[in-house]
Amino acid sequence: MRPADCTECKEFYCSEVHKSGYLVPALDIDAKKIKVLMVSEAPPENPKDYFYAPGEPFYLKTTLQAFRDAGMSVDSIQQILDLGFYLTTAIKCPKTQYGVSAATIKNCSLILEKELLLFPNIEVYMLMGDVAIKAFNYISKSQTGKNTIPTGSTYKIRKNEFYYQGRRVFPSYVQTGQNYLIEKSKREMIAEDLAEAIKLIG
DSSP, X not given: OOHHHHOOOOOOOOSSBOGGGOOOOOSOOOGGGOOEEEEESOOOSSGGGSTTSSSOOHHHHHHXXXXXXXXXXXXXXXXXXXXXXXEEESSSXXXXXXXXXXXXXXXXXXXXXXXXXXXXXXXXXXXXXXXXXXXXXXXXXXXXXXOSSOSSOHHHHTTSOEEETTEEEEEEOOOSSXXXXXXXXXXXXXXXXXXXXXXXXX
C-alpha cells in the first residue's frame, strides 16, 4: 500500500504553504504491521530532506537520533518501519513562514484523517508538536465532538494519559529541524515519549 496513492488534496485555498511541495509518503508499506503513527509538523522545503528520501535526509537524521535517545538502535527508515512506526506530517505542503493558520491546519486534517484510516492496527498516535496536536484535535472533534488533547502547554499535560477510539495519544514535541538539535529539554521529553510508546506496543 502506498499512502500517496490513497490520499489527495482537494485544492483547498491554504495559506502559508508551498502547494508545489505537496508531499505524502509514496513508498510501499505493509499497513497491517504499523502500530504507531508519528505525526510531525510539515514537509521540508527541500524534498531531499524528507523522512523517506534516499541518502541521509535531515528529517530522518534527527528522527533516528530521537529513537536512539529512547534506547533503540536504528540506522534507517526501514528499521523504524520494522519497529511498527509510520512517519508522516500534519501539513502536507512546506511552510512559507514560521506559523500556520488554523484554516490551513483544518484543511490538511481532512487529508491526515484519510491517511490515518489506512492503518487498521494502530495502537498509539504520537503528535509531534502543536500543529500535529491541532490537526488531530480537528479529526477527534469531527468524530467524537470533543478534542482528544486539552488546551495547555505540552510540558504540563504530557504526563496525563489521553485516548482516541481506545488508542493512546501522546502530545509531544517536533523531532525534526534545527531546533531539535539545540533544545535539550524537549529532546529529553521526546525520548521519554518514544520509549513509552515502544513499551506499549511491546
